């Protein structure tokens with residue numbers, strides 16, 4: 001259903017997220033002016049009804065005042081883009097940073113724009129490559145006035161009330177049931193998104209570890225377990241199960257306490273590739289988990305699951321190898337224990 005309040009938005013950055021945000025807005029009757037350094041991304045969206053811009057200045061010139069400009073850019077280029085926009089925009093225009101910027105940078109950037117009477121909103125945007133159809137969960141920070149002004153944009157991008165059952169005990173209204181929330185002043189949106197991503201690390205790690213324990217539940221069947229060289233399996237009869245983890249992920253999707261979108265995605269990945277052999281298991285991190293851990297330390301709040309999930313990712317990339325060598329060296333020094341060349 002088309003929006004009652006069509007608005008105009010400039011989108012800078014037409015990667016998967018930026019392009020799909022434009023598509024979702026256009027479908028709902030909003031008007032988008034689009035720019036990216038990659039001309040073919042601009043042309044593709046032009047073919048789908050957006051107005052093409054060929055530079056930041058061109059984008060600004062094609063927007064009516066007060067303008068709304070959404071940045072969907074890698075964190076590394078947000079500042080330079082904002083610096084250029086600051087000279088191009090007029091008082092009362094608003095810039096929305098929808099990427100994964102560090103919330104502390106938002107505080108600085110809002111202060112940088114304030115003397116120019118430009119508004120700056122930080123908008124944590126979660127939904128990934130599925131957001132076009134499912135909608136994006138939005139966590140917004142900044143002043144109330146531009147948040148209110150841009151409400152029709154946020155409402156269109158968000159998943160909407162139908163995306164989840166109503167919360168039985170909830171008695172208040174507000175926008176959270178629509179899938180977007182004004183979390184507080186500058187930085188609050190990206191702060192909440194940062195912690196969301198920290199939670200994502202912990203949930204992902206727990207699902208992965210659980211399925212790995214099930215995958216290895218056949219340890220007692222192996223004649224000579226790989227572990228036998230270091231720690232013999234004391235009760236092989238207790239580990240006699242050859243369980244298909246893909247089937248487990250599938251059954252967990254249905255009515256279980258841990259059923260979730262992450263389990264849905266895991267079940268789909270395992271259905272395509274039961275041993276996931278196309279992955280090496282080197283897990284990257286883009287910074288949000290580190291920032292969440294830092295916030296927990298600053299606040300003095302225990303966050304054992306999130307921080308462990310973060311350092312597990314470092315270990316997956318071999319960054320724990322030196323510590324492991326130090327451990328082996330100490331065992332050798334105090335007990336003459338030799339490293340085994342095979343086994344786990």
Ligand SMILES: O=C(CO)[C@H](O)[C@H](O)COP(=O)(O)O
Pocket residue numbers: 100125126127128197200284285286287288289
């Ligand atoms: O914002 C996201 C999902 O909500 C990103 O896709 C996710 O945070 C990727 O981060 P990382 O590379 O650290 O796993």
